[in-house]
Amino acid sequence: MTGAETLAQKRPVSVAVSPWRPFLPLVWLALFGVLALLLAVAVGSVAIPPAELWAVITGEGSSLHNTLVWELRAPRALAGFATGGLLAMAGALMQILLRNPLADPYVLGVSGGAAVGALAAMLAGTGAFLLSGSAFAGALLSTFLVFGLAHGTGSWTPARLLLTGVVVASGWGAVITLMLAVGPKDKLPGMLYWLMGDLTYAQTPWPALVLLVLVCLLVIPLGRSLNVLARGPLQAAALGVAVRPLEWTIYILASLLTALAVTTAGSIGFVGLVVPHMLRLVLGNDQRLILPACALGGGALLTLADTLARIVIAPEQLPVGVITALLGVPTFLVLLYRSR
Amino acid sequence: MIPTLRAPISAVLLAAFSLSATAEVCVTDDRDREVCLDQSAERIVALSPGATELIWAAGAGDAVVGVVSYSDYPEEAKSVTSVGSHTRVDMEKLLSLKPDLVIAWATGNPKEQTDRLQELGQTLYFTEPRDFDTIASNIERLATLAGTEKAGNERAQTFRAGVDELRERYSDAPPVPVFYQVWDEPLMTINGEHFIHEVVELCGGENVFADLDRLVPRIDRESVLAADPEAIIAGGMGEENRDWLTAWEEYESLTATSRDNLFFVPPSTIQRPTPRLLEGGKTMCKKLEQARDRR
Numbered sequence: 001m002t003g004a005e006t007l008a009q010k011r012p013v014s015v016a017v018s019p020w021r022p023f024l025p026l027v028w029l030a031l032f033g034v035l036a037l038l039l040a041v042a043v044g045s046v047a048i049p050p051a052e053l054w055a056v057i058t059g060e061g062s063s064l065h066n067t068l069v070w071e072l073r074a075p076r077a078l079a080g081f082a083t084g085g086l087l088a089m090a091g092a093l094m095q096i097l098l099r100n101p102l103a104d105p106y107v108l109g110v111s112g113g114a115a116v117g118a119l120a121a122m123l124a125g126t127g128a129f130l131l132s133g134s135a136f137a138g139a140l141l142s143t144f145l146v147f148g149l150a151h152g153t154g155s156w157t158p159a160r161l162l163l164t165g166v167v168v169a170s171g172w173g174a175v176i177t178l179m180l181a182v183g184p185k186d187k188l189p190g191m192l193y194w195l196m197g198d199l200t201y202a203q204t205p206w207p208a209l210v211l212l213v214l215v216c217l218l219v220i221p222l223g224r225s226l227n228v229l230a231r232g233p234l235q236a237a238a239l240g241v242a243v244r245p246l247e248w249t250i251y252i253l254a255s256l257l258t259a260l261a262v263t264t265a266g267s268i269g270f271v272g273l274v275v276p277h278m279l280r281l282v283l284g285n286d287q288r289l290i291l292p293a294c295a296l297g298g299g300a301l302l303t304l305a306d307t308l309a310r311i312v313i314a315p316e317q318l319p320v321g322v323i324t325a326l327l328g329v330p331t332f333l334v335l336l337y338r339s340r
Numbered sequence: 341m342i343p344t345l346r347a348p349i350s351a352v353l354l355a356a357f358s359l360s361a362t363a364e365v366c367v368t369d370d371r372d373r374e375v376c377l378d379q380s381a382e383r384i385v386a387l388s389p390g391a392t393e394l395i396w397a398a399g400a401g402d403a404v405v406g407v408v409s410y411s412d413y414p415e416e417a418k419s420v421t422s423v424g425s426h427t428r429v430d431m432e433k434l435l436s437l438k439p440d441l442v443i444a445w446a447t448g449n450p451k452e453q454t455d456r457l458q459e460l461g462q463t464l465y466f467t468e469p470r471d472f473d474t475i476a477s478n479i480e481r482l483a484t485l486a487g488t489e490k491a492g493n494e495r496a497q498t499f500r501a502g503v504d505e506l507r508e509r510y511s512d513a514p515p516v517p518v519f520y521q522v523w524d525e526p527l528m529t530i531n532g533e534h535f536i537h538e539v540v541e542l543c544g545g546e547n548v549f550a551d552l553d554r555l556v557p558r559i560d561r562e563s564v565l566a567a568d569p570e571a572i573i574a575g576g577m578g579e580e581n582r583d584w585l586t587a588w589e590e591y592e593s594l595t596a597t598s599r600d601n602l603f604f605v606p607p608s609t610i611q612r613p614t615p616r617l618l619e620g621g622k623t624m625c626k627k628l629e630q631a632r633d634r635r
Contacts, residue, residue, distance in 0.1 A: 046436040068432050071460060128452050185556045186447035189427035193450070200428065201452050315422050315430035316409065 025283055029296035033081065036303040040077035041069055043307060045314035079264055080199050080306040080320070081299035082208035084271050086261035088279075088298025089215060089291055091272030093254035096230050096287065097247055098158050104273035105258040108165025108251075112172025113142025114262040119179045119191050128203055132263050139259030142168060147251065156244070161251070196319040197268030199306050208264045212299075215257060216292050222249070223288030230285065270324045271298050274332050281335045301328065367481040370468040371446055377463060380487025381441035385434055388426045388445035391467050392417050393614035394475070395443060397499075398483040399491025406437045413608065413616070429453050435460065441485055443467060469613035471538050472503045479615065495615065502618045506542050506625055513544035516628045519569035519596070520547065522611070524584045526558045535613050543625035545571070565591060571631040572596045573624060575607030599634045603627040 042053055048065055055061040056069045090105035097103070105111070117138025121131040150156065150164040176195070183191060194201065219226070225246055228236040233243045258272070275298040276290065283289055305323035312318055366376040385406035386392040392411040395404055401416060406423045421437065424430035426448050434442070439462065444454050446468035458464055465485065469475045476496040483492020518540050522528040530536045532550035540547045548567040549557065564572075572594075574584040585602040588594060596602060605627065610620030 044432045045430050046432045064435060064438065067435055067460060072431055072435070125451075128455055181558075182554075184554065190450045190452075193427065198428075200450065310430075310432075315424040315433040317424055317428040317430055 022286070022289060025289065026292055026296065029293055029300065033296045033300040033303070036300040036307070037077050037081060040080070040303050040307040041073045043311055044068065044073055045311060075205055076199050076202055076306065077303055078205035078209060079202035080303045082205050082212050083199070083202070083261045083265045083268065083299075084275075084302025085212045085295035085299035086208055086215075086257040086264075087268065087272035087302070088275035088294035089212075089219075090254045090257035090261065091298075092276035092287075092290055092294045093219075093250050093257070094272075095276055096226055097250045097254065098162050099230070099232070100158075100162065101277065102273075103162075104269075105254065105261070106267060106269075106272070107169065108146050108161070108255070109142045109169035109172055110139045110255050110258040111262050111267040112169045112176065113145075114139035114259060115195060115267060116172050116175050116179070117141075118194055118266070119176060119183070122187055122191055122194070123179065123183055128201070131201075132203060136259055136263045139255070139262055142172065143252070143255040143259065147248075158247070193319060194266040197266040197321045198319050199265045200317070201266055202264050205264075208260050211257065211260050212295055215253060216295050218253070219291045220288060222246070223286070223291065226250075226287035226291075227285075230287065265320075268302065268324065269321050270328055271302055274328050275301060278328070278332050278335055281339050365484055365487070367465075367484050369464075369466045369481070370474065370478070371466040373466065375463060375465045375485065377441065377485055381485050383437065383439045384441045384443065384486065385423060385437060385439040386411065386443045387423075387429060387449050388443075388467070389413070390469070390612045390614050391443040391445055393612065393616065394467060394469070394478050395482050395486070397492070397495050397615045398479045398486060399488035399495065400482065400486030403486055405439060406434060413614075431456065435462075441465060443482070469535065470533070471535050472500070472542075472617070475535075475613055475615060475617060476500050499615050499618055503542065503621070506618075506621055510542065510544040510625055510628075513629075514632060515544055515546045516571055516631050517548050517567070517569045518545035518628070519549065519564055519567065519572045521572060521574040521584055522556060524574075524587070527561060527564070528556055528558050531555055531557060535617070536610060539610060539617065539621045539624055540573075542621055543628045545624075545628050565594065568593075568595050570595050570599070571601040571603060571628060573603045573605055573627065575605065575611055599631070601627075601631045601634060603630075 042048070046068060048056070048068065052061060052065055056065050061069070087105055094103040094105060094107060095101060114135040115138070118131055118135035121134035126134070146161070146165045146168050149168070150161040180188065180191060225236070225241045228239050228241050229243065229246060237243050276294050279290055279293045279297050283293055302320065302324060305327055306320045309318040309320045309323045364376055364378055365380065366374055369375050381400070382403050383405045384395055384400060384403045386395050386404060387408055389408065389411045392404065392407045393413055395401065396414050396417065401414070404417070404420055407417055407420045408429065409422055409425045411417045411420070423434045423437070426445060427450065429449065431453065442457060442462050442464050444464050444466050446466040454464060465482070467478055469478050476499050479492050479496040479499070483489050520530055520536055520540060522530060529549045530547065531552045531554060532547060534555055537547045537550060548569050549559065572585065572588055582604050585604060588597055588602055591597050605620055605623050609616045609623065
């Protein structure tokens, strides 16, 4: 962090020197991400000595250790990384779209729709695959519902989108409470864990990882327009940005990212709200830098948090949301306190 | 599905296997799956406190290498390695114990985790005892898998005999309308499909909420007052805590209150579908007999 910070402070000077210099923080964050992933693979409730770990990586480990590393730890670590990255990026996009620092990926009801889909699948007792599908369908349904309603007949504003989203989200909230109230007792723990966010449900990390990379590549060319939009729609329009199409693109992108994140690991809170702010405090508010930084930083934070959640009181497992908040709150407060 | 085809095939397979030296054992679990082991289970992990009690009753306690939290009976189970809680199993810990049989709880363990365990090649036996009969047969089936048939079958027999004895004694007893309280805030009871309902019936009681839809329905005080049970039986927070019952004492109009038929049955003996249910059954029958005496 301190490395990234000194770089950020030097940034105005170094821009003149090399155009790539401002992107150095991304290298640091990528390094941090790789370290978090390595840690996630290296530790768990079963201790694997470093020499044995190396043997596993080179394909000569014992079958138990192979299973632990390749079947349990690695997919979960990657899923955690992808989910964290998706959530942080979605949060950053929502904050630009709604021009509201309190916006998070869930504020417009995407996670509520996904939760209703997932809980319905759990009540019906379907398999894990249908559960993911149902959650994803719920998220998309909610996205298009809000999209359609916010469009309405009158003029469109971010405030109107926000209100529509918040009201739809409350509607989902009521449905979730109803499902929890009437659901059979034996299904309740699973439903609650899903709502708290839990990487136990992560099936395969690949869809989320692929989307993360794709969206990163997609938003980099958009970065300049996003920077202008963050200053206000009038300025953006005056500077030749097609505001309305850009806003809808952001909305659809952010919803898609959230939908896949929630489908992968349930509604994990905090990451999507705080990681973008954290990175802005350190790196400034250039979207070309912040969005990929969110992908890396959010991913690293969630991977680290999930690793801790697995081992803190092992063999009991904590929900990852507990750790993300416990790690993130003090970090964020320190950054906020030191800024300016 | 096609028994005419399956029978000859399995006969051939059986013949082929009986030639080899391995003694394969197969049983059907509570999800109607066939569970087969090449040899008797020697390293068993039990994923619910109830499963732990069942496997001990089957006489295979020595083979248990992993349990989950709250596995507090029998005493020896407390010192066995824990693999987390029944709602969230520490998969690493479980795999590291290299079990040859995992006893899962069909409606208690998360499906994601039991599915994953099967993908990873673990042999799972699902338990879901819903009445006296499945408790006994679970003990027998687990004993078959663990190669402890003698001890297991004996235990199952004792259990069945005990249940039969109670049934004989109370089947003609005058019925007592009973409200069984599972939880206090919110107020919860059991419907006619729950095994506790079977215990109530065994003792000649009548569960006043037997017709409700949900297995463990949430109800309000009014409906208890309206049903006016002759006896209220509560589990409660601990083994000695009667707090839940004192709340009923203010309702003088309740038959159960006016006749002082507010009874406590230790929850560990009645809320787990294990052989200890017989003990809880005996306690409950005694209480209902008291209620009849107070008429």
